[in-house]
Amino acid sequence: MTTGADLASALPGRVVLDPDVLAGVSVDRAGLASAGRPLALVRARTTEDVVTALRWASAHGVPVVPRGAGTGLAGGANAVDGGVVLSLAGMDRILQVDPAGRTATAQAGVLTADLAAAAAGHGLWYAPDPASRAISTIGGNVATNAGGSCCLKYGVTGDSVAALTAVLADGTVVRTGSRTRKDVAGLDLTSLLVGSEGTLAVVVEVTVRLRRQPRPAATVVASFPDLDTAAAALVAVTAVADPALLELMDGTTVRAVEDLTRMGLDASTGALLLLQCDGADAAEEAARCAAACERAGASYTAHTDDREQGEALLEARRQAYPALERLGTTLLDDVCVPVPQVPALVRAVEAVAARTGLTIGTFGHAGDGNLHPTVVYDATSPAQVDAAGRAFDGIVEAALSLGGTVTGEHGVGLLKQPWLARQLGTAERALQARIKAAFDPQGLLNPGKAL
């Protein structure tokens, strides 16, 4: 019988068998997702550690769940029974920043904010900005193709990934992509690995593209009497401007953030839109956006060119989920619809809240059509747990019926798996299964997730 002790002798000093530690690395931040009991945790520090762990696992037919910081919101990093949790968090070195070539290379466990700070030290900018950037790893961001606020103008994580080093299930090291600005040699394996949620390979090194720092942004905040009016306004804004970010927070979320931060947000608002323009004509574009919000029914708009004030408002948005988590147990959804359908989506979410009797705080990257309706419930009440599940499903159902996707940026993981068959056709799923088999014939990498 395969034991954790066998693995420990193959990887001296890297393997943890303590049940308390194992419990801590068996779940991510998703609610209501099941988790198994792992055999062992491997704390990799080098690519060779990852190779050894995967060779051992494939020789013994043991499943492996790659893990970054465990901030995922879909259950993707949740352990599986009898498997190995392979943590990349200790691979945390920034290997190179190349200012002339405008790239940076980092080990997978580097925190995204640290990578961005290293780039900023050379006057450059790593654009993707998930709200979790201070606590999530670049490897996890690649594996989930994480989004963020600036993605509206500058793209999601995958748009900034130039090259990867990854280890296949059998321990083979592969290098995909290149540092060049353009590269069409062969199939685009980099894009295939981005967003594959640890099911195709374990990413050990990431080379990202950097940009020049953007010009100082002009920030607009607009308050609306209700969510419906705000959603209509955001469609109007995207018709007249190309903001770098365009975020929505409903009244429930604003009040939760205000309770947490005491930063002086208007707690009586029905909904807020927060946007930034950073082009050469940022101030003029911001004024155009503010005017569009007023025409669409904003009760109040304000704009500022002050970097600190703008950053403070963005920080308020980043606190949306932590603030809602203080209201009860939360089940955060992640759906994306075509932008013109956002008003219909927020109406559908409000109907779900009315139907289930639960509070749902809605916020998100509305300019992308990507919302995070967050169901708040009492986990000690079986009736509320059941209602939360129904609310979650009702939101996903609404997004699909509006031509949207079951996940915009958090990934399928475990939570959205039942929905994947609804979104993808039979032929597409079969093709995905054949691709998975080509990378991981024994099906050992993150089994039961994502695909």
Ligand SMILES: Cc1cc2nc3c(=O)[nH]c(=O)nc-3n(C[C@H](O)[C@H](O)[C@H](O)COP(=O)(O)OP(=O)(O)OC[C@H]3O[C@@H](n4cnc5c(N)ncnc54)[C@H](O)[C@@H]3O)c2cc1C
């Ligand atoms: C407060 C908060 C705010 C958030 N805001 C955002 C946001 O704005 N945008 C967004 O997209 N997400 C957001 N998230 C979700 C989460 O932070 C992202 O999904 C992030 O990319 C996960 O990174 P991680 O290092 O924590 O990965 P984990 O949670 O550890 O893993 C996530 C998935 O990636 C796989 N994986 C991790 N590392 C590797 C690797 N090196 N190789 C192969 N597979 C790997 C895992 O198996 C799992 O399937 C937020 C989460 C929180 C808690």
